[in-house]
Amino acid sequence: MRETPSTPAPRPIVGMVGAGQLARMGWQAAISLDIGLVCLGSAGDAAARAGAPLMEGSGRDGAALARLAAGSQVLTFEHELVDLAALGRLEAQGVVARPSAAVLSLAADKLRQRRTLDTLTGVEVPAFTPVTSIGELEEFAAAHGWPLVLKARSGGYDGRGVWICDDGRAAGQAFAEAAAAGLELYAEQAIDLAGEAAVLVARSPSGEVAVYPAVSTYQRDGMCRWVTLPASLPDGLDKKIGRLARTLAEETQLEGLMAVELFLTREGGLLVNELALRTHNTGHIHTEAAVTSQFEQHLRAVLDLPLGLTSPVVPAAAMVNIVGPADGSDPATRLAAALAVPGAHVHLYGKGARPGRKLGHVTVCAQTSEEALALAQEAADRLEGNG
Amino acid sequence: MRETPSTPAPRPIVGMVGAGQLARMGWQAAISLDIGLVCLGSAGDAAARAGAPLMEGSGRDGAALARLAAGSQVLTFEHELVDLAALGRLEAQGVVARPSAAVLSLAADKLRQRRTLDTLTGVEVPAFTPVTSIGELEEFAAAHGWPLVLKARSGGYDGRGVWICDDGRAAGQAFAEAAAAGLELYAEQAIDLAGEAAVLVARSPSGEVAVYPAVSTYQRDGMCRWVTLPASLPDGLDKKIGRLARTLAEETQLEGLMAVELFLTREGGLLVNELALRTHNTGHIHTEAAVTSQFEQHLRAVLDLPLGLTSPVVPAAAMVNIVGPADGSDPATRLAAALAVPGAHVHLYGKGARPGRKLGHVTVCAQTSEEALALAQEAADRLEGNG
Numbered sequence: 001m002r003e004t005p006s007t008p009a010p011r012p013i014v015g016m017v018g019a020g021q022l023a024r025m026g027w028q029a030a031i032s033l034d035i036g037l038v039c040l041g042s043a044g045d046a047a048a049r050a051g052a053p054l055m056e057g058s059g060r061d062g063a064a065l066a067r068l069a070a071g072s073q074v075l076t077f078e079h080e081l082v083d084l085a086a087l088g089r090l091e092a093q094g095v096v097a098r099p100s101a102a103v104l105s106l107a108a109d110k111l112r113q114r115r116t117l118d119t120l121t122g123v124e125v126p127a128f129t130p131v132t133s134i135g136e137l138e139e140f141a142a143a144h145g146w147p148l149v150l151k152a153r154s155g156g157y158d159g160r161g162v163w164i165c166d167d168g169r170a171a172g173q174a175f176a177e178a179a180a181a182g183l184e185l186y187a188e189q190a191i192d193l194a195g196e197a198a199v200l201v202a203r204s205p206s207g208e209v210a211v212y213p214a215v216s217t218y219q220r221d222g223m224c225r226w227v228t229l230p231a232s233l234p235d236g237l238d239k240k241i242g243r244l245a246r247t248l249a250e251e252t253q254l255e256g257l258m259a260v261e262l263f264l265t266r267e268g269g270l271l272v273n274e275l276a277l278r279t280h281n282t283g284h285i286h287t288e289a290a291v292t293s294q295f296e297q298h299l300r301a302v303l304d305l306p307l308g309l310t311s312p313v314v315p316a317a318a319m320v321n322i323v324g325p326a327d328g329s330d331p332a333t334r335l336a337a338a339l340a341v342p343g344a345h346v347h348l349y350g351k352g353a354r355p356g357r358k359l360g361h362v363t364v365c366a367q368t369s370e371e372a373l374a375l376a377q378e379a380a381d382r383l384e385g386n387g
Numbered sequence: 388m389r390e391t392p393s394t395p396a397p398r399p400i401v402g403m404v405g406a407g408q409l410a411r412m413g414w415q416a417a418i419s420l421d422i423g424l425v426c427l428g429s430a431g432d433a434a435a436r437a438g439a440p441l442m443e444g445s446g447r448d449g450a451a452l453a454r455l456a457a458g459s460q461v462l463t464f465e466h467e468l469v470d471l472a473a474l475g476r477l478e479a480q481g482v483v484a485r486p487s488a489a490v491l492s493l494a495a496d497k498l499r500q501r502r503t504l505d506t507l508t509g510v511e512v513p514a515f516t517p518v519t520s521i522g523e524l525e526e527f528a529a530a531h532g533w534p535l536v537l538k539a540r541s542g543g544y545d546g547r548g549v550w551i552c553d554d555g556r557a558a559g560q561a562f563a564e565a566a567a568a569g570l571e572l573y574a575e576q577a578i579d580l581a582g583e584a585a586v587l588v589a590r591s592p593s594g595e596v597a598v599y600p601a602v603s604t605y606q607r608d609g610m611c612r613w614v615t616l617p618a619s620l621p622d623g624l625d626k627k628i629g630r631l632a633r634t635l636a637e638e639t640q641l642e643g644l645m646a647v648e649l650f651l652t653r654e655g656g657l658l659v660n661e662l663a664l665r666t667h668n669t670g671h672i673h674t675e676a677a678v679t680s681q682f683e684q685h686l687r688a689v690l691d692l693p694l695g696l697t698s699p700v701v702p703a704a705a706m707v708n709i710v711g712p713a714d715g716s717d718p719a720t721r722l723a724a725a726l727a728v729p730g731a732h733v734h735l736y737g738k739g740a741r742p743g744r745k746l747g748h749v750t751v752c753a754q755t756s757e758e759a760l761a762l763a764q765e766a767a768d769r770l771e772g773n774g
Binding site: 027032052332335339350 | 396692695734
């Protein structure tokens, strides 16, 4: 009675630049919709370990981008390390990239991003200036006071390429360090934060826009440690964040998914800290907490499929990152202990353990975000060997 | 700043006999927990198309089972087409199979299953008898009346191997047909149904048991067409079903996941129709509707990890199967129309389209099961080209 195999109709193929954990979770979403995905990366990368079709290569290599484009309906991205000039040339030849090289350049060059955001009505950013000398830095400090933040224009993530400087001596050191690494810098006013938040927005080529509920985010050493939903916000700010996300998606003519990281000031103000033109750590929580995961939404957006509902399906949730412990041990060896925590959704990325490296996350849904956070933290602690 | 690759610690590997859609969705769950999975099947099978590691072969081949076992911590199953004698010999050599060959034999031989169920306290089944001649069939009909149901002891699924006979002439025809196919038969009393329901239960080797909420199921031509949650049941019957599922898991010493298909009689009675010793079509709804999907629960159970919560996360949900339309067209070509239905979770299995073949399913969560069913049916209709 066994049925003979037959071949399905051709599926759309998304060419994903990058094969890390974001591509891995994108692959899980692609399996559900039976959408083809090809990742550009290395065989040891998280997505390749999950069986996602792999093209060996780097987004920094124009020839690799061309090869990926040749087999895909659309190119999209899980990180910003892309040869944008090469991508632009491919677009001129008819390759479809979502987001486009022009939009991606906002993420690749944070100074350019700041300048663009600064021109948009209704969008506020911290005071900033490019700095190429200690003199310019001292001048900015004189105007905005210490501490200040030095940031690399490009290449930074998870706290890399960011220096918080308490005084001129620290700034001088950071400046020398950055110069030695060949990094261009800009200085930014240090904000007295009431908190941080993030919001995800998808926009399809047809112009459909879908905004997720805002989340509260908590950083340590520049890396996102946990996220809670609903966001803890002053009255009315959630609506303002939603409008802001829509404005940013429309003004940048986004095609795809964008994460907006936000500073909440003690005066109740809202500043845009940074945009990411891709799925984002602060959006993992929506896999369990919202109708549509960010990974499925990303695929829908870049293929110009109807966008999915972003509404929450649970009263509250929390996501905690799993970070490689100091002893170098692999959290995956402690999976059983974490799964004993009621409601723990464990996501392990299949990456080799190294101290401080993001290796997975845990999401828990509950009646309150406090309850969810306590459980998710408990599961993460157990995975990290602190439980 | 790119981190150099490193190798994760070894993960447990589950050897899955079968590589169809159940293994495919099992693979998605395995990716989240970073559990290794190797499927026994063919390269064109649904799980292999999703990148699940594949071992070419059949569960009916003892040598293939031995090869699969050699690379796995535990063997488990997505279907019943297994050489149980060979599996039993492997177990005698120390191979761990969950469920064991002894428990699996309940699913492989439905007459044996009926006889076992009939001996359990608190478990009722429809009247039945093995039949090897028209004379025995007429005798059973004389006692229980027409119509009656003829069933093959093994090899049937989705309506195959089942004949509903209104009279002696129809029964004679079915009998001849079955005899020509070399099938052994049993006769069963046709029940005047108030409805059908199903329940999933997991039991781990440690003895932990987790029962899912019951669902209502709707069949057409012997194939499950849709499922709703919560089940539409007379007062108190949900608790009775929960107790029954636990009894069945404990009495059979189940290790793994079991689906129990139930008949609801017009008199408010509850009869066990059939057991499946694996993930099951009637459990797909829990992927979105419950804390833990049946696919993750299956992996947890066979690896003796703590079982996940089975409680619903939404008030109601419905799952509708996507079946190959009569014109042979591929539902995947109509994905965009289906995704326009609010809240539609589309699961396509990557199988070639053929009329009547199960190709995917849609789940929708809502405030009521009626609302969820209307939306899920709308999305399924669009995929099948009837929308």
